[in-house]
Amino acid sequence: MKVSRxxxxxxxxxVLIFTVVPLGLVxxxxxxxxxxKITLENIFEMSDYMAVLFRSxxxxxxxxxxxxxxxxPAAYIISRANAINQSTLIVLLMVPxxxxxxxRTYAWMTLxxxxxxxxxxxxxIGLGPYQLINNSGAVILGxxxxxxxxxxxxxxSVMVKIDQSVIEAAxxxxxxxxxxxxxxxxxxxxxxxxxxxxxxxxxxxxxxxxSRMLGGGTNDLIGDIIEMQFSGNSYNPxxxxxxxxxxxxxxxxxxxxxxxxxxxxxxxL
Amino acid sequence: xxxxxxxVYMYILxxxxxxxxxxxxxxxxxxxxxxxxxxxxxxxxxxxxxxDERILTSLLNTVIVALAASVxxxxxxxMAALGIHSMGKFGKSVLMGATYIPVINPExxxxxxxMILFRFFVAHFNFQFGFATLxxxxxxxxxxxxxxxxxxxxxAMNPNLVEAAxxxxxxxxxxFFKAVIPEIMPxxxxxxLMALTYSVDDFxxxxxxxxxxxxxxxxxxxxxxxxKVSPKINALSAIIFVVITAIxxxxxxxxxxxxxxxxxxxxxxxxxARGK
Amino acid sequence: xxxxxxxILSLSVLLYLTACGGTAETEEIxxxxxxxxxxxxxxxxxxxxxxxxxxxxxxxxxxNWGEYMSINDDESVDVNEAFEALTGITVNYKTVASNxxxxxxxxxxxxxxxxxxxxxxxxxxxMKEGMLQKLDFDNIPNxxxxxxxxxxxxYDPYNEYSVPYLWGMVAIIYxxxxxxxxxxSWASLWDEKYAGNILMFNNPRDAFGIAQAxxxxxxxxxxxxxxxxxxxxxxxxxxxVQGYVMDEIFDKMEGGSAAIAPYYVGDAVTMCDDNPxxxxxxxxxxxxxFVDAMCIPTTAENKEAAEMYINFLCEAEIALANCEYxxxxxxxxxxxxxxxxxxREDEKRYPSDEFLAEHTEVFVNMSDEANAYMQSLWNQxxxxxxxxxxxxIFLICLVAATVAVNVWRALKKKREQY
Numbered sequence: 033m034k035v036s037r038x039x040x041x042x043x044x045x046x047v048l049i050f051t052v053v054p055l056g057l058v059x060x061x062x063x064x065x066x067x068x069k070i071t072l073e074n075i076f077e078m079s080d081y082m083a084v085l086f087r088s089x090x091x092x093x094x095x096x097x098x099x100x101x102x103x104x105p106a107a108y109i110i111s112r113a114n115a116i117n118q119s120t121l122i123v124l125l126m127v128p129x130x131x132x133x134x135x136r137t138y139a140w141m142t143l144x145x146x147x148x149x150x151x152x153x154x155x156x157i158g159l160g161p162y163q164l165i166n167n168s169g170a171v172i173l174g175x176x177x178x179x180x181x182x183x184x185x186x187x188x189s190v191m192v193k194i195d196q197s198v199i200e201a202a203x204x205x206x207x208x209x210x211x212x213x214x215x216x217x218x219x220x221x222x223x224x225x226x227x228x229x230x231x232x233x234x235x236x237x238x239x240x241x242x243s244r245m246l247g248g249g250t251n252d253l254i255g256d257i258i259e260m261q262f263s264g265n266s267y268n269p270x271x272x273x274x275x276x277x278x279x280x281x282x283x284x285x286x287x288x289x290x291x292x293x294x295x296x297x298x299x300x301l
Numbered sequence: 302x303x304x305x306x307x308x309v310y311m312y313i314l315x316x317x318x319x320x321x322x323x324x325x326x327x328x329x330x331x332x333x334x335x336x337x338x339x340x341x342x343x344x345x346x347x348x349x350x351x352x353d354e355r356i357l358t359s360l361l362n363t364v365i366v367a368l369a370a371s372v373x374x375x376x377x378x379x380m381a382a383l384g385i386h387s388m389g390k391f392g393k394s395v396l397m398g399a400t401y402i403p404v405i406n407p408e409x410x411x412x413x414x415x416m417i418l419f420r421f422f423v424a425h426f427n428f429q430f431g432f433a434t435l436x437x438x439x440x441x442x443x444x445x446x447x448x449x450x451x452x453x454x455x456x457a458m459n460p461n462l463v464e465a466a467x468x469x470x471x472x473x474x475x476x477f478f479k480a481v482i483p484e485i486m487p488x489x490x491x492x493x494l495m496a497l498t499y500s501v502d503d504f505x506x507x508x509x510x511x512x513x514x515x516x517x518x519x520x521x522x523x524x525x526x527x528x529k530v531s532p533k534i535n536a537l538s539a540i541i542f543v544v545i546t547a548i549x550x551x552x553x554x555x556x557x558x559x560x561x562x563x564x565x566x567x568x569x570x571x572x573x574a575r576g577k
Numbered sequence: 578x579x580x581x582x583x584x585i586l587s588l589s590v591l592l593y594l595t596a597c598g599g600t601a602e603t604e605e606i607x608x609x610x611x612x613x614x615x616x617x618x619x620x621x622x623x624x625x626x627x628x629x630x631x632x633x634x635x636x637x638x639x640x641n642w643g644e645y646m647s648i649n650d651d652e653s654v655d656v657n658e659a660f661e662a663l664t665g666i667t668v669n670y671k672t673v674a675s676n677x678x679x680x681x682x683x684x685x686x687x688x689x690x691x692x693x694x695x696x697x698x699x700x701x702x703x704m705k706e707g708m709l710q711k712l713d714f715d716n717i718p719n720x721x722x723x724x725x726x727x728x729x730x731x732y733d734p735y736n737e738y739s740v741p742y743l744w745g746m747v748a749i750i751y752x753x754x755x756x757x758x759x760x761x762s763w764a765s766l767w768d769e770k771y772a773g774n775i776l777m778f779n780n781p782r783d784a785f786g787i788a789q790a791x792x793x794x795x796x797x798x799x800x801x802x803x804x805x806x807x808x809x810x811x812x813x814x815x816x817x818v819q820g821y822v823m824d825e826i827f828d829k830m831e832g833g834s835a836a837i838a839p840y841y842v843g844d845a846v847t848m849c850d851d852n853p854x855x856x857x858x859x860x861x862x863x864x865x866x867f868v869d870a871m872c873i874p875t876t877a878e879n880k881e882a883a884e885m886y887i888n889f890l891c892e893a894e895i896a897l898a899n900c901e902y903x904x905x906x907x908x909x910x911x912x913x914x915x916x917x918x919x920x921r922e923d924e925k926r927y928p929s930d931e932f933l934a935e936h937t938e939v940f941v942n943m944s945d946e947a948n949a950y951m952q953s954l955w956n957q958x959x960x961x962x963x964x965x966x967x968x969x970i971f972l973i974c975l976v977a978a979t980v981a982v983n984v985w986r987a988l989k990k991k992r993e994q995y
Contacts, residue, residue, distance in 0.1 A: 036384060039381070040385055042380060050418070057418060058413065075972075116557050123549050132504070132541070133502070133504065135534070136322065138530070145336075145834045147833045163773050177321070240505075241505075263509070264681060281972060287405060288982045430689070513671055514636070524672060
């Protein structure tokens with residue numbers, strides 16, 4: 033099948049034009065000023081946005097950890113159900129994912145508002161109103177809600193392969209629940225955890241809509257600042273590219289930290 | 302799902318996932334524009350929705366862009382997968398690495414990098430932001446999913462298949478279309494579906510590459526949430542929810558029927574074996 | 578495979594249908610019938626030739642602020658539909674959040690608008706940077722409807738690039754069920770009583786404008802000490818602000834999610850109509866008086882059609898429909914005459930010239946240096962500042978860590994192989 037190697041040529045050209053060149057342009061923009069001179073000032077200017085960068089990383093870590101804590105038991109429970117229940121539960125998990133994420137986030141806006149559904153219900157029993165929206169909690173909640181299935185699905189797909197007899201054997205040998213999780217489940221589901229962590233962390237650290245809708249302009253994240261440099265309040269694509277570069281490096285770091293199992297083919301979940 | 306605590310846990314989890322969507326849907330039937338105060342039942346937001354030209358146009362745009370991009374991505378991706386499959390180790394790992402970039406790169410970076418590229422096109426060629434940029438951008442993030450779905454099928458294929466076909470009198474071209482393609486068709490199809498899903502759902506990349514003349518549904522929704530939000534959006538989400546749930550339920554029922562049959566068969570086989 | 582073919586077939590049918598829709602022969606446009614259909618009085622309409630471009634299959638890209646034109650409302654003329662029916666031109670109407678956003682959209686090249694409606698100071702900035710083209714007033718005879726006091730303004734002294742669309746002032750809007758006192762001053766936006774219930778402008782110029790008015794500075798001050806003082810004041814306010822918003826304010830104020838906020842008078846009128854609990858006031862310290870005017874960017878592709886659109890928006894009844902719908906004040910003399918008596922006498926919407934002279938100030942385009950300084954103060958406000966060297970060092974550490982992790986892993990793998 034030597035001939036068929038040439039079939040990849042259009043794709044190679046495509047990758048060059050639409051993946052490699054654009055990334056090269058971003059890097060080029062990051063190290064030049066509007067006059068086209070090479071400069072490092074964009075990188076230095078980014079220091080103004082240090083707090084935002086940290087906030088983004090912090091929020092993304094928080095969302096990832098919360099997702100992991102919620103998803104771990106859920107994935108385990110699903111993986112131990114019988115085959116029919118399993119597929120039903122997984123489908124039920126997917127349905128919200130198929131609805132546009134803007135609509136899902138908008139739904140939370142209507143719930144959390146000062147005058148929203150939750151505050152009204154609380155009001156009816158004489159509580160509140162509480163400030164539920166436009167704070168960091170609401171933004172993290174939005175991330176957890178939107179990306180939770182990205183954590184459950186990979187965890188489920190490794191846990192379902194763990195043989196029930198392994199778990200039973202451990203129990204027979206006198207493991208309590210904590211030991212069972214620590215010695216058996218956690219090590220065996222490590223590949224799922226890595227994939228899930230990356231699948232939640234990457235979109236969380238780079239989001240720009242969730243923070244605007246649920247953070248109310250007081251909790252800007254690095255994604256919002258990048259968007260602002262390209263089509264928002266302050267126009268400076270060079271600074272925006274420098275920020276994008278920083279974001280890429282952060283993602284690269286997370287990848288190398290967590291993806292020790294990832295040969296490329298594993299990603300196609 | 303044995304213990305009560307795990308049942309309770311799952312109910313809470315699914316309530317968390319569904320409650321916001323249900324609230325959205327309930328308020329699509331609300332008489333007033335209020336999103337928290339129930340004032341009476343109505344269907345007029347649905348009627349309004351179907352008269353709203355902007356939403357309908359962007360829905361059509363979404364369909365056009367998603368179909369065009371995923372069809373083209375399927376062709377490009379299948380060809381690429383065939384090529385990669387027959388490559389040496391080095392070429393394979395380089396190309397797979399490049400394929401990996403759009404999957405793992407944050408969407409916003411993909412969006413702005415393509416935007417910069419297209420701006421360059423606009424400046425130097427007779428080129429405008431619009432359908433072309435959207436479809437090109439969508440193909441770029443769709444192709445990897447096609448490749449990831451087709452490659453495993455190629456690997457699972459018997460390497461002697463082509464030779465066998467040729468021994469049976471096929472020319473190489475016939476061997477390819479009659480032996481290889483049917484073998485990897487399920488992979489191509491699931492790759493296509495995945496690409497379609499990602500295209501329909503995409504917001505971030507479309508936001509940066511759509512320009513001003515063509516809007517996809519997500520871009521329209523986003524700009525609507527910036528100004529006064531109309532319950533038409535609730536009506537729209539209700540419709541999307543119902544359609545998607547219906548599709549998935551049908552799919553699930555069919556699969557479960559097959560599963561049940563398999564289970565019954567294996568049980569019967571087990572009994573028979575024990576009987577012996 | 579069959580399914581795939583079905584999908585492709587249906588796609589092509591779809592494309593074919595839409596293509597057909599686009600190329601249908603245009604019929605003669607019956608002007609009287611169109612005007613009647615939209616409830617417009619032919620007597621009040623100029624005899625301008627609106628149908629001359631009907632066969633050219635033009636799509637006009639219009640960028641405007643949110644809730645800033647009479648469209649999509651059952652009770653009021655849909656201005657864009659009327660224009661489409663009258664001219665055979667398709668209008669592609671888009672909304673933009675702020676002047677600064679419009680500026681970056683135009684510069685970034687992703688946007689090709691034929692009509693934009695920026696505010697005064699942004700118009701002079703765009704003029705200076707060559708982003709606008711001169712208008713051909715032969716195509717816009719209705720410019721004569723504009724009140725003389727709005728012609729040759731400071732931002733466009735020779736009246737070459739812009740035609741005023743609407744104007745207004747910045748007011749405080751508040752919810753009377755959440756605010757007990759009479760609001761008279763910008764100071765209320767810094768009142769601890771309303772902590773967590775205050776909304777603020779999410780753009781530097783308007784936000785600084787309020788601090789400047791409160792402190793009694795000129796709204797166009799370029800004095801760094803004064804700008805610093807404003808920035809301090811805004812930082813202080815940040816502690817009690819619920820959110821920084823633009824058009825999201827409609828939803829939040831009407832829904833009772835916030836108690837008090839600064840916004841434009843016209844929008845305040847709209848919000849008060851929708852929620853009777855709301856009220857608005859022009860603070861005693863004075864405020865910003867702004868004019869938004871229609872311009873054509875240099876990148877526009879349909880200049881003549883764009884000028885036709887501008888002329889159409891200057892028609893008495895169209896200008897009337899717009900100003901009644903959006904609640905802003907009109908610079909159009911003929912539309913003003915058609916307004917209800919009580920609106921014309923509303924001091925907050927049509928203040929006297931003396932009031933405007935004494936209590937208001939128009940934004941002018943500041944020097945690039947001052948603009949950049951204000952922008953950096955604004956960035957610091959929304960983001961706390963820190964050490965310049967931090968990012969580079971942080972990045973180097975991150976890169977080093979990435980390399981280290983990978984090298985370590987490779988070594989470990991090698992060791993395991995032996």
